[in-house]
Amino acid sequence: MAYTHLRAGEFMPAYFRQVPPIVAKGAMFLPMEDARIASIDVGDIAEIAARVLTGSDMKQGLSPHPVRRR
Secondary structure (H helix, E strand, O other), rough: OOOOOOOOOOOHHHHHHHHHHHHOOOOOOOOOOOOOEEEEOOOHHHHHHHHHOOOOOHHHOOOOOOOOOO
16 A cells, blocks of 8 residues: 655744744754754645645656655
8 A cells, every 4th residue: 555654843833933032042942952853834745745645746757755864
């Protein structure tokens, strides 16, 4: 059975409330030590979900690929 798993670690708009401290200090501080998160905009993941659900990528011969760190 074919499947596609969309997983968002964080949504970018969640950081909007932190803009003033980010601008003031030039950095974003989170209580995560050295952990890394996969942040994505809700519009971007919605676009991918729509492609997967409608099969439009499959019709073009494309397949969803996971985003990997380089």
